[in-house]
Amino acid sequence: xxxxxxxxxxxxxxxxxxxxxxxxxxxxxxxxxxxxxxxxxxxxxxxxxxxxxxxxxxxxxxxxxxxxxxxxxxxxxxxxxxxxxxxxxxxxxxxxxxxxxxxxxxxxxxxxxxxxxxxxxxxxxxxxxxxxxxxxxxxxxxxxxxxxxxxxxxxxxxxxxxxxxxxxxxxxxxxxxxxxxxxxxxxxxxxxxxxxxxxxxxxxxxxxxxxxxxxxxxxxxxxxxxxx
Ligand code: FES
Numbered sequence: 001x002x003x004x005x006x007x008x009x010x011x012x013x014x015x016x017x018x019x020x021x022x023x024x025x026x027x028x029x030x031x032x033x034x035x036x037x038x039x040x041x042x043x044x045x046x047x048x049x050x051x052x053x054x055x056x057x058x059x060x061x062x063x064x065x066x067x068x069x070x071x072x073x074x075x076x077x078x079x080x081x082x083x084x085x086x087x088x089x090x091x092x093x094x095x096x097x098x099x100x101x102x103x104x105x106x107x108x109x110x111x112x113x114x115x116x117x118x119x120x121x122x123x124x125x126x127x128x129x130x131x132x133x134x135x136x137x138x139x140x141x142x143x144x145x146x147x148x149x150x151x152x153x154x155x156x157x158x159x160x161x162x163x164x165x166x167x168x169x170x171x172x173x174x175x176x177x178x179x180x181x182x183x184x185x186x187x188x189x190x191x192x193x194x195x196x197x198x199x200x201x202x203x204x205x206x207x208x209x210x211x212x213x214x215x216x217x218x219x220x221x222x223x224x225x226x227x228x
Contacts, residue, residue, distance in 0.1 A: 005028075005033070005034050005037045005038075006024075006025065006028070010022075010024075010025055039068060043067075043068045043157075044068060044157045044158070045156075045157070045158050046156065046158075046168075047145075047147065047154040047155070047156045047162075047165050047168060048067060048154060048155055048156070048157075049152055049153070049154055050065045050067060050072075050074070050153055050154065050155050051063060051065055051074055051152075051153040052151055052152060052153065053082065053148055053151045053152070053153060054151070055074070055101070055153070056074055056075060056076040056082060056153075057076075058076065058103070059076055059077065059078045059079075059080060060075075060076065060077075060078065060103045060104055060105065060118060061075070061076050061101075061102070061103055062074060062075040062076070062097065062101065062102065062103070062104050062118075063075075063100070063101040064087060064097065064099075064100055064101065065155075067155055067157065068157070070086060070157065071086065071087040071088070071095060072084055072085070072086060072087060072144060072155065073085050073086075073087045073096075073097055073107070073141075074146065074153060074155075075104065075118050077118045077119055078118060082146055082148055082153055083118075083119065083120065083143065083146055084143065084144040084145075084146040084155050085120045085141035085142060085143055085144060086141065086142045086144065088141070088142065089109040089111065089114055090114070090122065090139040090140070090141065090142075091109065091111065091112055091114050091125070091139075092111060092112070094109050094110065094111040095109075096108065096109045096114075096116060096141065098110070104118065106118065106123070107141070112126060112127075113126055114126070114139075116140070116141050120140045120141035120142075120143055121136070121137075121140050122136045122137075122139045122140055122141075123136070125139070144156070144157060145157075145158065145162050147164070147165035147166075149165055149166070149169055
């Protein structure tokens with residue numbers, strides 16, 4: 001499907017101010033064509049949250065994740081950078097890591113023992129010594145765009161250059177405090193009317209707790225194209 005998955009009328013209805021807006025049409029939740037569109041236009045083309053940095057806490061920590069059916073290795077290099085690769089040996093396609101998580105000195109394929117370092121470079125390949133024009137550089141693990149923000153790890157399955165994660169998150173980060181501030185005012189009003197006499201445990205001084213939304217700030221996330 002190349003065109004929009006919802007009609008202009010449906011989009012206009014959903015995008016109205018929330019009191020007047022309609023729900024998404026029911027087919028958005030069960031239509032296989034819409035699922036395929038979302039996979040093509042979002043899951044395989046955009047940044048997707050897959051893990052937390054605590055999942056790969058130290059240099060040489062790795063974890064396998066599934067992203068839209070792709071078997072992916074997330075690994076923290078000895079330089080501290082989080083990278084990601086397809087968990088597919090470049091020889092004949094065997095998974096190079098079968099453990100779900102742990103620490104790795106290297107990734108060694110169990111089939112014919114090709115060895116890759118934590119940056120995905122092929123560093124040993126048996127029986128290739130006498131091959132003409134065999135290039136180790138040409139057989140690195142295939143990298144996947146990886147980036148971190150606020151401890152979250154995002155992957156992007158797109159090939160080639162992608163829009164940096166930060167560029168997509170900045171507008172959101174600028175909007176969220178405003179939304180939370182509105183939400184906070186509403187919650188405070190409810191507490192005023194219904195729980196005014198009840199000490200709020202979140203405030204040690206005895207008054208009501210008040211949520212302080214984070215101030216918009218520059219995004220400290222790193223972006224790494226594995227193997228780069
Ligand atoms: S399939 Fe990995 S070394 Fe042969």
